Amino acid sequence: MNLPEIFGENVFSDSVQKDTLPSEVYKALRATIEAGKTLDVSIAGTVASSMKKWAISKGATHYTHWFQPLTGLTAEKHDSFIEPEGDKVIMRLTGKSLIIGESDASSFPSGGSRATYMARGYTAWDPTSPAFVKEGTLYIPTVFVSYTGETLDKKAPLLRSMNAIDKQAKRILKLFGVDCKKVSTTVGPEQEYFLISEEEYLKRKDLRLTGRTLFGAPASRGQELEDHYFGVIKTKVGEFMRDLDKELWSYGIFSKTKHNEVAPAQHEMAPVFSTTNVAVDTNMLTMELMKKVAKKHGLVCLLHEKPFEGVNGSGKHNNWSMSTDKGFNLLNPGETPENNTLFKLVLAAVIKAVDDYQGILRASVASAGNDHRLGADEAPPAVISVYLGDQLGALVDSIVKGGNYVPEKTENGSIGVPESPIFPKDATDRNRTSPFAFTGNKFEFRMLGSQANVADANICLNTIVADAFEKFADELEGKKDVEKSANEVIARELKKHYRIIYNLDGYGPEWEPEAAKRGLLNNKNTADAVPVCYEDKNVEVYVRQGVFTKAEAKARADIRLENYIKNINIEALTMIEMAKRDIIPAVSDFVSVLCQNVVSKQSVCENLPCRAEKQLIERLSELNDKTSEAVAKLESDLKSVNKDEVLSASQAMAHRIIPDMETVRKFADEMETLTSSDYWPYPTYFDILYGIN
Ligand code: ADP
Ligand code: MG
Secondary structure (H helix, E strand, O other): OOHHHHOOOOEOOHHHHHHHOOHHHHHHHHHHHHHOOOOOHHHHHHHHHHHHHHHHHOOOOEEEEEEOEOOOOOEOOEEEOEEEEOOEEEEOOOHHHHHEEEEEOOOOOOOOOOOOOOOEEEEEEOOOOOOEEEOOEEEEEEEEEEOOOOEOEOHHHHHHHHHHHHHHHHHHHHHOOOOOOOEEEEEEEEEEEEEEEHHHHOOOHHHHHHOOOOOOOOOOOOOOOOOOOOOOOOHHHHHHHHHHHHHHHHOOOOEEEEEEOOOOOEEEEEEOOEEHHHHHHHHHHHHHHHHHHHHHOOEEEEOOOOOOOOOOOOEEEEEEEEEEOOOOEOOOOOOOHHHOHHHHHHHHHHHHHHHHOHHHHHHOOOOOOHHHOOOOOOOOOOOOOEEOHHHHHHHHHHHHHOOOOOOOOOOEEOOOOOOOOOEEOOOOOOOOOOOEEEOOOOEEEOOOEOOOOOHHHHHHHHHHHHHHHHHHHHHHOOOOOHHHHHHHHHHHHHHHOHHHEOOOOOOOOOHHHHHHHOOOOOOOOHHHHHHHHHOHHHHHHHHHOOOOOHHHHHHHHHHHHHHHHHHHHHHHHHHHHHHHHHHHHHHHHHHHHHHHHHHHHHHHOOOOOOHHHHHHHHHHHHHHHHHHHHHHHHHHHHHOOOOOOHHHHHHHHHHHHHHHHHHHHHHHHHHHHHOOOOOOOOOOHHHHHOOOO
16 A cells, blocks of 8 residues: 555545646635635636546546534535536536535424524535545535524534634734734544444344443453553454555545554544544544444444443543644643743633633533443543643642742653663653643543534634633733733633642542532533533623524534433333343243243152252342333333423433433343343343454
8 A cells, every 4th residue: 555645535635726726716715725715706616627527537426515414423415417418418516516505404403493494504615624535426515504594513613613713812822923824723533432243233222223232241351451452453453444544544534543442342543633624524534434444344333432331431532722824833832831921821711711611611522422431430520620730730830829830850761771762751741530631732622422523522612712812812902011911811810710720630539529619510411511501601602702693502502402312212212122022031031941941850850959940030030020110110201201391301311211221221231141141132242342353
């Protein structure tokens, strides 16, 4: 494989644009992409025709406006390039069909913000994310809005939030004499996933319908030996990874790192970061390709946050920063952060934003799947806090508490063997327990779920940081001594928001009570986390930054809750069906065989011992009854939930239905451990987690 040659071969990339577009048109397009200039519509025809020609040379016959509705997935509708000409056809893509598409919006979620009779929706080209050809179709990244201009997708508000940060960050940079055309946010999402054999997958209704196992006793071996993390990659998995890399690279996705994760059958892929909207698009494409490539290898890629109980779930660390078009990273502390007022101001803005809006930041990652991770012991707790590391932590402490900051000399490390190299030590150690950690020149937001569209968290992060920048800029513009005034702002804000900083073990038992003392939010599930999104303060920040209207902000929260309710409902129904149609009858059959065995043994000799059979008969009969009763309770509780009332229904799901489901599972999982594997209707955790050799 010639990597540089295949890299980006399916993408209408900058270099392809340069080669195929007239230079004036190319320049105009770059001005839009790089400096955020409004797109000059008159160039659309030329761009469309070059794009089409290039796409046809890659085997495309169709094009599609590719968008990200509020389902959390991507959507596409394919049109062929053909246009009749006499009794023949010509291949055509007009400027208009590149820029705008019309589509029936009524079947996509809108959170009631749009009446069904107003079904018209429009997809509009996002020229800042490159088009690509996949399986014979030209994919044009677009945003999706309604006839009346409401956003119906995740891209439009994401672009608005990037705009907001661009506008406000430039005001801050200007105060410090930093010149630039554009400030972009950058994201590198680390994607975790499970890989299992398709054969086992197809036998599990729960995995197929809900993405996770609803039943399953733990395998005798979990992750306790700590041998899977970074372990040798199995041949079959390695083949999958190589194939995946090849696909990702062909779409210009900078797949960089791959390794085994903590749980058996769990892996990770980390790309090199890119501008946020491109990172969002490529992450959506990455998840799709992971599933497709897995299928080719007889495997299934599980992106659910918690496919298996008892071993780690999957997340998606969102590495986030801001940088100018000249490559200046606003979160780079430099050699002497203590003297870097601009950096300290930016840091204070992020800390202020995260503290002021911890509620919506938490809500932005809330989902039925992610509820299994947050607050459980492998993932950050549901409390948001900021980790700064020793060096910056000491700097912030000195500002807040007074006293001198003695910069720690970055020491060189050595392994203690004369032949081994001296290496420069990193200024921040790794802290894996913080939900929002400073890691050198970026923040790593670790609360995202593995199947999430990363747009949600970034819309929130960009908006709240833009808002903090705006407040600081309003205060500092026109000040005579900007340095001095900025340092006053920094000290004031760091004092005010000091409570959000936590540099110790975020998984430790001391943290939750300590966080409660500090007044930090700790919303453990989606039903409890989302309602803060309706609070005035939390709506207003989106409105102020031009990211959502009031109605849009409310609609998004409604959709998040609706989604949660629907997911739990599907899980509950699947569980009921599995228990009633498969598990209870299977156990009953097994018990009946045991009974027959007792009878036949005793017909040979009345005194033959049958204690093993009898104990099993008793315990399994008891458990089967209990399972059946628990299922009946789950069924009747589920019927009583009014699913149209999102607030009360989501509360009922979290606090009644989920506990009901846990009870069903507890009895059924114990039965699994007692039932002959010939009778148990599903592959076990052992079969699934150790199914690939
Ligand atoms: P670590 O090993 O500490 O997690 P890495 O350098 O491996 O850090 O980076 C992890 C992820 O962070 C990668 O996806 C990387 O591209 C991304 N990243 C690095 N710098 C930035 C940045 N300035 N903005 C956004 N993401 C970044
Ligand atoms: Mg990392």
